Amino acid sequence: MPEFRMVDAGAVRIRCAVEGEGPLVLMVHGFPESWFSWRHQIGPIAEAGFTAAAIDVRGYGGSDKPQSVEAYAMQHLTADVAGVAEALAPGQPVVLIGHDWGAPIVWNTALTRPGQVRAVAGLSVPYLGVPSRPFTEVFDTLFTRRGRFFYQAWFQNVGPPEAEAERDVRGFLRKFYYAISGDAPPGAWPMKPAGATLLEGLIDPDPFPSWLTENELDYYEAEFRESGFFGPISRYRNHERDFEWLQGFKDRVIEQPALFIGGTKDPASTAFGGVSDPVAAMRPHAPNLTAGHMLEGCGHWTQQERPDAVTDILVDWLKRL
Template sequence: MAEFRTIDSGQARIRVAVEGEGPLVLMVHGFPESWYSWRHQMGPVAQAGFTAAAIDVRGYGGSDKPHPIEAYDMESLTADVAGVARALQPDAPAILFGHDWGAPIVWNTALSRPDAIRAVAGLSVPFTGVPTRPFTDIFKELFTDKGLFFYQAWFQEVGPPEAEAEKDVRDFLRKFYFGIAGEAPDGSWPMKKHGASLLEGMKDPGQFPAWLTAADLDYYVGEFERSGFRGPISRYRNHERDFAWLQQFQGRKLDMPTLLIGGDRDPAFNGFGRIPDPGALMRTQVTDLRGVHVLSGCGHWTQQERPAEVNTLLVDWLKGL
């Protein structure tokens, strides 16, 4: 069973679930999740001879929740990951797993601190290199300027997104999780006009897919009822700041073993239709891509929807390092 530790990363106190002994594998979750999204990976990774450690990203769960929006920029979050890794394993570089926002966080931790990271695996979001423009410019062009809703545009205004999510946390999580799950029918993440709210037009599935049990949902609900959503949503309010920080790494590739796993029903995997072949694009930015695995019928919640397949892929990759 995992034990919880609170580790001073240097800038924030981060809660970490830890299980097993051996080389460190540090796991980073996305939105709106927690260390708990890696619950199915902790045991198998530990049993394979590694220290499995999964953090609550700052703003979530048992980790610090600073108020300033800029406290959730990529520079700060990569510093947290590197600080936790150094505290848990001071004498050797760490291996990183990341899902959803956790994938860019681990990709960029490795990019900015290549000596500290031995290998990195991303789920859902490929590594596409140092950006050439802020993502706000991209979604403005593709969605907002055309009068279309995009959830990250909705997240830019401080206040209304938090209020919508916190009004009924269980309802928000059920609709958000199901909307981009593999089992969701087309239209579950509805097209709508700019100015709509996130939940407008989204459906509750009634019977949730078996991969998220009532107890699992209860855990997530409890975490967000305590933490709120300001920190988690503020991650989306740092695109310009992230862009500016990353420019110093222009021209640098990830020069270490990497792995990419995604679902063919995950809109984040293909960049909401912008990336026809995520693996091919990623190969232009990494030197040692050891696999691109696309899981048929899998939605956004990769390691929760398909734990057995994901565990096999991750453990095989770890043993081959």
């Protein structure tokens, strides 16, 4: 098991799971996960000669949990990553790896703090440049105005989404994880009207796919029973703030060596169907993209559904830097 450390990141304290010695590799999870989503990668990365550290993003697990929506803006989350990196590896550029929301967090940390980031890898969510409009406008046009449900529109309502998730934490996690996994059948993420809630129509599989055991689900459930869902869901409520902040960097690209890993059954890897080839789409915005991998049949939970493949890709990439 890794060692847990509480790190002063500046504005908040962040819990880190740390193992190994050597150059720092800092891993950032997405929604709704924790440091634990990197459980398969921490040991092998440490054994390869690195300090492997996986954080709980603010609002999750053992990290601080501010109680304002604006506290979860991208500007603050990238500052947290930079603060942890400086605390664990003072004065040294580090390697960042992120999954789901963790991918935009590390992409934007590399973009806005290039001197602090040696290389960057994103899983599931490709980097497509500084946005030209807030994502709220995108999903309002494509979904809400057409009377169609989109989960991020549902998350804009403070209160009801948290209540739905917290009513049955284990059931929420099972249904949400399964719906966008590679094991889910077509239609597991159902089309529904804009007035629906997230869980309406989602399947609770029996049994759950083997990539997440009952004991592992126990860990996630306990973490979210303790933390609640306000912080995690509030990440989705900052699209306008994120857009405004990032406009100051619109003339930049990610210059560092970069890596992308996605899944062919992951809707996020294709930007919800808007990108046919995420690796090609990234290259203008990350010209030193050294490799891109699309894992056949893999869903959204990349490093958990395909732990061996993802670990091998990451370790090989890290050794080549």
